[in-house]
Amino acid sequence: MSTAKAMLIDLTVCIGCNSCQEACKKENGLAEGEEKSLSATAYTALEEHDGTYVRRLCQHCVSPTCASVCPVGAFTKTAEGPVLYDESKCIGCRYCMQACPFQVPRYEWDSTNPRVQKCKFCATRISKGLQPACAEACPTGATKFGDRDELIREAYQRIKASPEKYVDRVYGVEEVGGTSILYVTSVPFEKLGFKTEIQESAMPVLTWNALSKIPGVVGVGGMLLFGIWWITNRRTEVQRIEREQRTQKNHANGEERI
Amino acid sequence: MTTLRMNTLARRILSWMKLWKIIATLILAAGAFATFERFTRGLGESTHLTDQFPWGLWIGFDILCGVGLAAGGFTIAAMVYVFNVKRFEPVVRPTILTAFLGYLLVIVGLMFDLGRPWQIWHAIIMWNHHSVMFEVAWCVMLYTTVLALEFAPVVLEKFHLTRAMKILRQISIPLIIAGVLLSTLHQSSLGSLYLIIPEKLYGLWYSSYMPIFFYVSAIAVGCAMVIFESCLSSRAFNRGLEIHLLSEISRVCLVMLAVYATMKVVDLADRSAFSLLFIDRPETYLYWLEIGMGIVLPIALFSFRKIRESRSGLFVGSTVVILGFIMNRMNISITGMQRWAGASYFPSWMEIAVTLSIVTLGFIAFSTAAKYLPIFEHPEHHTPAGDRHPIIEDLEIVSREGVLLDNVLRES
Numbered sequence: 001m002s003t004a005k006a007m008l009i010d011l012t013v014c015i016g017c018n019s020c021q022e023a024c025k026k027e028n029g030l031a032e033g034e035e036k037s038l039s040a041t042a043y044t045a046l047e048e049h050d051g052t053y054v055r056r057l058c059q060h061c062v063s064p065t066c067a068s069v070c071p072v073g074a075f076t077k078t079a080e081g082p083v084l085y086d087e088s089k090c091i092g093c094r095y096c097m098q099a100c101p102f103q104v105p106r107y108e109w110d111s112t113n114p115r116v117q118k119c120k121f122c123a124t125r126i127s128k129g130l131q132p133a134c135a136e137a138c139p140t141g142a143t144k145f146g147d148r149d150e151l152i153r154e155a156y157q158r159i160k161a162s163p164e165k166y167v168d169r170v171y172g173v174e175e176v177g178g179t180s181i182l183y184v185t186s187v188p189f190e191k192l193g194f195k196t197e198i199q200e201s202a203m204p205v206l207t208w209n210a211l212s213k214i215p216g217v218v219g220v221g222g223m224l225l226f227g228i229w230w231i232t233n234r235r236t237e238v239q240r241i242e243r244e245q246r247t248q249k250n251h252a253n254g255e256e257r258i
Numbered sequence: 259m260t261t262l263r264m265n266t267l268a269r270r271i272l273s274w275m276k277l278w279k280i281i282a283t284l285i286l287a288a289g290a291f292a293t294f295e296r297f298t299r300g301l302g303e304s305t306h307l308t309d310q311f312p313w314g315l316w317i318g319f320d321i322l323c324g325v326g327l328a329a330g331g332f333t334i335a336a337m338v339y340v341f342n343v344k345r346f347e348p349v350v351r352p353t354i355l356t357a358f359l360g361y362l363l364v365i366v367g368l369m370f371d372l373g374r375p376w377q378i379w380h381a382i383i384m385w386n387h388h389s390v391m392f393e394v395a396w397c398v399m400l401y402t403t404v405l406a407l408e409f410a411p412v413v414l415e416k417f418h419l420t421r422a423m424k425i426l427r428q429i430s431i432p433l434i435i436a437g438v439l440l441s442t443l444h445q446s447s448l449g450s451l452y453l454i455i456p457e458k459l460y461g462l463w464y465s466s467y468m469p470i471f472f473y474v475s476a477i478a479v480g481c482a483m484v485i486f487e488s489c490l491s492s493r494a495f496n497r498g499l500e501i502h503l504l505s506e507i508s509r510v511c512l513v514m515l516a517v518y519a520t521m522k523v524v525d526l527a528d529r530s531a532f533s534l535l536f537i538d539r540p541e542t543y544l545y546w547l548e549i550g551m552g553i554v555l556p557i558a559l560f561s562f563r564k565i566r567e568s569r570s571g572l573f574v575g576s577t578v579v580i581l582g583f584i585m586n587r588m589n590i591s592i593t594g595m596q597r598w599a600g601a602s603y604f605p606s607w608m609e610i611a612v613t614l615s616i617v618t619l620g621f622i623a624f625s626t627a628a629k630y631l632p633i634f635e636h637p638e639h640h641t642p643a644g645d646r647h648p649i650i651e652d653l654e655i656v657s658r659e660g661v662l663l664d665n666v667l668r669e670s
Contacts, residue, residue, distance in 0.1 A: 039309075065454060068386075068454075069389050072380045090373070090377070091373070091381065092372045095451070097312040098458075099454045105309075107301075107373070113374065114373040197457065206453045207388075207450055210390070214443060221439050221442060225435045228340055229342070232341055233342060
């Protein structure tokens, strides 16, 4: 986990200047223009909740639901943190969109060759030792890039240093098994549109519970069905043989009498 | 006088047929236009799907209901060939045909819904065994193949290809058992798909038992489909109705519905979710409607012997089971999701046109197959002594003895 990167987003510092979105659009070659919510052309967006800006983007989960549900494995979790989508594999079932606990993936609905679109955590920049475009562009330090372990420590330190200012929770440490995007805030998370009732264990376990039973179902079910078939089949066969013997006997008896 | 009455009757039937033909033509024309729009302008232009609501009518009806309604195929095949209840044999062929067409149409529906349908084959080489959708994809591929092989004897018989038939007969039992296993996996996996969204799907429907619910309700609706389809085709093709057989199948349906109902109650108790049943929300009403129509009403109906043994009783009973089943799948895939998504979804006319076209194609394909292939004839018996009904054999023995006795008497 030591190589895992993360971003700490401090909502108390964000001024809603939208530099992150601008930088993101430039970096990813997306259509320009300010957008207030995530879309196929906005990998990140600032949502305003009563004067507090909440930056939304892919959370890059530690055990990503999208990667587990994709039938063709179009999503991969890299060691450094980014969850990446490979459009050349995608068949377009949109299970990732249905399953994402944060409702992040967006679709190119108007394309005849549509892709799923979401934040890439600037994977190529990270691998070159740079920080993501949004973090670099942030003028107030509301978005800070670094090692996940270190940023978690820092987040708790910030809360400890001014407990009157912060809510005592770092969102993203435990949620759905942990994410690469961590949030601290002064306004309660539930008032900012965060899913606070979300489960702490990783989501993929839910479907794995069912999937892991397949070999058992096939093995036991197969033997059971063959067994039932053998018994019922054998029974009719025995009945047939008995009848035949009876017929022969009767036949013989008849001939004897003649 | 009678000829006059016959004439008006014939005319009325003809006009009915014409009406159906006109409706079918209109549906298919709308479907053709919608198909063109879907593939030239994309899903956004042709559907009401959004980022908040990525799965709609095509998944909810064409896939979930389509697969479920095809469940008669493995149920009857298991009864006849594994449990050796040979008296159900007359319904095997039409049921396998229904299932086979059902699966083909599910694949057609999938082609519309997938964003990149031409890459559907990726599931064959790009594996992710952690994905329920991967399981679904393989079940669709393998079970459609099995159904094709189960249906093949009908075509081979038509063209007297005896050698190929012999090969198929040799592998028939493993094939049927594979079909039952694949169906078990497939029906339940459609429920497993929704396990991953515990917050999203409304509490009345979300349950860790969803895979089992999907499986049990599929068997019940599979039985109902056999009855429903037999009633329809007996009218359409002017053939008799095997009432006693259908009545027995309705009893299987009744048992499965009772099991399903019990499991639902136990599940609600398990999750202490009974309070959800009395909240004034649209979901509550939809849930009650689904349970009332799809479980309570048919259990009540099929509990009466008289209803089970009457043509209209069987028809009404099977129809409500099917409607209740469709409601259940639509509630899970659409209405049960609206609250969380914060968006409402109602299909576009093009989505509806495509779905109706697929259903229409199913009807046309079924009646065409029934017309040209030996669907309603009993399969040929190639091992005469073994396959005959025991009672007939006993009768033969008795009559043979009679002849012998006769001879004895005459000679003495």
